Amino acid sequence: MNFHILTLFPEMIEQGLNTSITGRAISNGLLSIEAINIRDYAFNKHQSVDDYPYGGGAGMLMQAEPVYLAYEAVRKKIAERKPAEAETEEPAEAEQLEEKPVKK
Numbered sequence: 320m321n322f323h324i325l326t327l328f329p330e331m332i333e334q335g336l337n338t339s340i341t342g343r344a345i346s347n348g349l350l351s352i353e354a355i356n357i358r359d360y361a362f363n364k365h366q367s368v369d370d371y372p373y374g375g376g377a378g379m380l381m382q383a384e385p386v387y388l389a390y391e392a393v394r395k396k397i398a399e400r401k402p403a404e405a406e407t408e409e410p411a412e413a414e415q416l417e418e419k420p421v422k423k
Contacts, residue, residue, distance in 0.1 A: 321351045323393045325386065327368065329354035353393075357381075360388035 326332050332354040337345060344350035358366040361382070370380045 320349065322353070323397075324352065324354045325357055325389050325393070326354055327357055329356045355389050355393060357385050357389045360385040360392070 324332055333352065336342065336352050341350060341352075345352060357368055361368050361384075368382050368385045370382045372378055372380055
């Protein structure tokens with residue numbers, strides 16, 4: 320099972336998930352976690368993803384563009400992997416899926 324996590328703190332996510340039950344599942348190959356740093360998709364000088372609230376006020380928002388670009392990169396990566404997985408399907412499995420005639 321593959322999980323892709325969009326985050327500003329990928330190291331924190333990876334360290335936290337590599338412990339306990341999830342850590343054992345990862346080391347046994349049952350689970351894979353990829354933490355994607357949203358800042359890698361920010362195209363400003365400081366790779367900042369912060370934005371100001373419209374209309375003023377306290378607090379900060381995240382810019383939509385870096386989040387969207389990170390999401391699109393993950394989506395494309397998954398789409399590229401799916402055709403490769405379909406090609407590796409073994410013929411024996413495909414034969415088992417064929418309909419067999421019903422005896423009357």
